[in-house]
Amino acid sequence: MMGPIRVRFAPSPTGALHIGGVRTALYNYLLAKKYQGTFILRIEDTDQVRYVPGAEAYIMEALRWCGLMPDEGPGLGGEFGPYRQSERKAIYARYAQELLDKGQAYYAFDTPEALEQQREQDKTFKYDAATRLRLRNSLALPEAETVRLLAEGHPHTIRLKVTPGQTIVIQDLVRGDVRFQSDELDDKVMLKADGLPTYHLANIVDDHLMQITHVIRGEEWLPSTAHHVLLYRAFGWESEMPQFAHLPLILKPDGKGKLSKRDGVRLGIPVFPIAWEDENPEDSFTGFREFGVLPEALLNFLAFLGWNPGTEQEIFSLDELTAAFSIEKIGKAGARFDLDKAKWFNQQYIQATDVVTLARMVRPMIEAQGHQPADAWLEGFCALMRDRVTLLPDFWEKGYYFFEPVREYDVKNVQKRWKPELRAGFEQLHARLSDVAGSQWQGPVVQEVVNSLMQAQNFKPGEVLPLLRIALAGTMQGPAVFEMMALLGQTVCLQRLETAIASFDKME
């Protein structure tokens, strides 16, 4: 169909990258990988005011964590650099000059304040063919005046001269043909007074120079795409213009509108891939990583927000996503962010992860609690807990009692079940379990001891086992009792039995 595919993910380093951005990166990545193309990271740092130190590093780290490594980008090399727009200032100046030379742009000397005033007077004010002649620019001013203002170094911008009467048709891969009339378009600023380009100029110049074939970005860019087409036209690049695909937005879980960082704190849910630490705690946010979500699960979840393969398969590895991905299958309507679904994906991924890997992921959390379990033991723990967790921190939260004493008993259940006559039975049980040789302490052995005792004493499993479970874990929930006992070990089980018998009596 065309040359090798080259796509770019072009965030601006104004803070943490939220999951909408991650999904955009993902779709770009998928298209590139599917066709053995190139995935480029370009940092759009042309706004010096909004620039946030550390944001670029954050973006790299987030992409790395997600497994979406760019092939070209800042610090990664590539033949089309530099990949940071602030380092390409001279390039944009040159192209802005070209626009000027071609009569496609003009100098504008209006101050931001003057324009502000215009907008206040007239809400619908637009800097365009209808208004430009009464404003301060090289089209309205006598030539000598323009020359003078320039020579004296008056601050000025360069604006695109939009000619009315043109029809712009964007053949969007997601939305089909979208038409705009140039009469509706304003004369966008191309080069700001500080000499840096606006998004519009930088974007078009870079996409052209970097030989981008597909622009996959959020729907918020659709309206300005008309300007972008005009720019390609002005430069004479229209025939090699990239194809556009505008993605549906990711919406707030509740209410309306697109998902924002504030929704995260407001609803107590992560909206960033990894945590963002700001000096101001108000502007610090957790991430999916810290929440205990596996990157593969996040990606799988995100991929399905606005796209699906048309089959009933839902669990896809990154490679499978790559194989199945196609732009035609991207939906048009906004997709609401649903944390429950994200959790479900995570649970599926945890269940599918082998215990050795799981143990590696869980270990730091356990060590943070001050415990240093042996590998094999921790793997055993993971095996018992794997089907009972949805997020990584659940391993500790739901299974802490494997590492340290029971914090509290399920009193209600003890009161309901504990009977004086059980006391002797439990003491017997303690004795019998003490008799088991340490080397014999295994699930089936323990089970046999308990069962035979229950038979001899005429206790029903239903009266004994729940209490045994509470004695050992404090709760009615958890892995099979005998497997639990095997992992806990004889000493711990005997100790907990003793303390439990004593406490249960008091709860009666």
Next chain:
RNA sequence: GGUCCGUUCGUCUAGGGGUUAGGACGCAUCCCUUUCACGGAUGAAACACGGGUUCGAUUCCCGUACGGACUACCA
């Protein structure tokens, strides 16, 4: 306000002129399980509305409503 985009169960979605409108999350019930989960089964749950076009529209067209994005010397 203007321009542009969108609208299938609560949510993510499949489908597409004639279907019992399919799946997934969540929810409910049941089975499995001497717990909890996992797993399995079942159930409730949707084509925004009004006009066309058509033998027949959820599907095509036009309106309406609703929602959204954009409307900066921000991206």
